[in-house]
Amino acid sequence: MAELIVYGIVLGSIIALGAIGLSLVYGIIRFANFAHGDLMSAGAYVALFMVTGVLSWIGVPDNTFGPISFGWRMVIAFPISMAVVAVVAILMDRILYQKLRTKGSGPVMLAMSSLGAAFIIRMIILILWGADSVFYHPGMMRMFLHLPLGIKIRPDQILILIIVALLFMLLHLFLKNTKMGKAMRATADNMELALISGIDTGRVIIWTWGIGGALAAAAGILYGIDVQLHPGMGWNFLIPLFAATILGSIGNIYGALIGGLTIGIAQQVSTAYLMPTYKLAVAFIIMILILLIRPKGIFGGSGR
Amino acid sequence: MNETNDKPLLHIEKMEVVYHNVLTAVQGISIEVRENQIVALLGTNGAGKTTTLRAVSGFLGIDDAKVTEGLIRFRGDEIQNRPPHLITQKGIVLVPEQDKVFDNLTVEENLQVSASVRKDRTSRENSYDFIFNYFAVLASVRNRLGGYLSGGERQMLSISTALLCNPLLLLVDELSLGLAPIIVEELMNLLKTIRTEQGFTVLLVEQNALGALGIADYGYVMENGRIVFDGDPNRLRSHQDIQEFYLGQGERETRKSYREVKQYRRTRRWYG
Ligand SMILES: Nc1ncnc2c1ncn2[C@@H]1O[C@H](COP(=O)(O)OP(=O)(O)O)[C@@H](O)[C@H]1O
Ligand SMILES: [Mg+2]
DSSP states (O other): OHHHHHHHHHHHHHHHHHHHHHHHHHHHHOSOOTTHHHHHHHHHHHHHIIIIIIHHHTTOOOOOOTTSSOOHHHHHHHHHHHHHHHHHHHHHIIIIIHHHHHTTOOHHHHHHHHHHHHHHHHHHHHHHHOSSOBOSSTTOOOOOEEEGGGEEEOHHHHHHHHHHHHHHHHHHHHHHHSHHHHHHHHHHHOHHHHHHTTOOHHHHHHHHHHHHHHHHHHHHHHHHHHSOBOTTHHHHHHHHHHHHHHHTOTTOHHHHHHHHHHHHHHHHHHTTTSOGGGHHHHHHHHHHHHHHHOTTOTTOOSOO | OOOOSSOOSEEEEEEEEEETTTEEEEEEEEEEEOTTOEEEEEOOTTSSHHHHHHHHHTOGGGGTEEEEEEEEEETTEEOTTOOHHHHHHTTEEEEOSSOOSOTTSBHHHHHHHHHGGGTTOOTTTTOOHHHHHHOHHHHHTTTSBGGGOOHHHHHHHHHHHHHHTOOSEEEEEOSSTTOOHHHHHHHHHHHHHHHHHHTOEEEEEESOHHHHHHHOSEEEEEETTEEEEEEOHHHHHHOHHHHHHTSSGGGGSSOOOHHHHHHHHHHHHHHO
16 A cells, blocks of 8 residues: 555656646636647657657767666656757747637637647647557666565656655745746736736746746656657546645646645555556545536635 | 826826726726825725726736727827736836735745846845835734735735835725724834835825825715715815715715705716
8 A cells, every 4th residue: 555655656746747737727717728738749759759760869878877767868858858848848838829829719718629639749749659659768677676665666667756855845935036037926916906007028938938837848758758658648647637736726726736736646556456448437535526526626716 | 186287107098998898897997196195095895996906906807807999098109908016016006905015925935926026126226124124013023924914004004015016006905994093003104105216106096085084185085986076175174075975974974865865976977
């Protein structure tokens, strides 16, 4: 059981990264971006393209760091993929959502068009890489560390937790201390007052998509390192992402972190009692329960 | 209206505003605001005061409304139906009726996000400390979240953030709404002091006519989307109908008879 909880925390931290981005976007632009999961896939596959393609052609060595399943190639690919997906997310907004917003389309139209965007990303991945599962480093022996309480954990997983914690800290400091961070929080709080105060909400929206996209890419890569890559991986994350976002109160990044961890643990622990294929149903049931009992999430106020 | 040769800072000319293409909320009103004046726009709930301010500040679009006729001139430029950020850039700043502060930001952060727009202006650069000279109480709650402020503190913070946008024209929507009389008086006097010291112009919307006329240089009374009276504060204060209907002095006497109300309707037509 202790082991399932630890795996749940690892999965949950990945869900949390995605949910934070989803939550940020919802907080400011106020629509459910169904393409967010596929941005995770996009990040994972851009990193794959770097690791097995570009970086091998330019001769970056392929060896891995000691007990960890990746090496310099991934260290380089990781930030590049985050940047690429950030740009993809910003372009998606410019080309698609912003046009719809200026035409006065409501949140339902936007959500529908994001479904379309999700399919397009998945199709591109399918066309370029095929439908099979792949690994960043096929044939890697997966070694385990033995911790007390009979917990087995891979060094990769410890690293995943560290990376998520670092990214979260960075985001926290950004939102708390920088001008753009404060402007983002202000805009999420009250778009109209932000306009009155002369905040450049156009720039805020660009930053929001950029950060959301970059975090999605990171989540996708980390999942690829932990498990495997698959064209449907991001799509399958959609329900856990939304469950975590709603659980943590939409628009609240700290809530999204707690929500992500909760959903991750619930999913993994459920495998002790249910078939693993029911994992997604567990997230779905949690989401429905929250919507019924506490629609504003555990961190949501009752007013406004 | 006394005619002078210099152009008013803000000139609303025969403006009509329509919501959702069907509902006419403001019908052909004209208002002039001269430099360094405090002009009061008075009227009961639903008269069209907020609509007028939102027309000037450019926020009608958000409510699916439009200026369908007439003009709004600011320093000679037509600004009707322009997007809000262009209007803010020109120096027109709104203190809104509702949602006036960022609830999830601290007092200090509220000031900082507003201060950020002034980076290219030379005066008072990167400093919001002068705010605390006027509103000392804000200094003592600078780390409190906006959502936890009292009504008076919210209003002070809202005015402060507006001041940080370097307004030429400050539009204040209901300074007194929901506040205790003693705080209203303090805020009214402060607004006048700040206006004088910082040198800007104020268009003040109020249901509390008595308070507003105490600091105003000129006043307009609005009802059902029309201007029904205008004049300097003394003239407005002494006007019998205004005393009864807006200053609440009629209520001390017997209830208005139907005839009087009818009489009022008739006189109103004269002004409308
Ligand atoms: N968003 C809106 N949609 C439709 N009608 C509105 C809206 N806002 C105000 N109105 C209408 O415009 C008229 C004037 O309202 P308002 O300007 O808010 O008055 P005031 O500020 O003087 O109380 C009212 O009849 C009101 O019903
Ligand atoms: Mg109003």
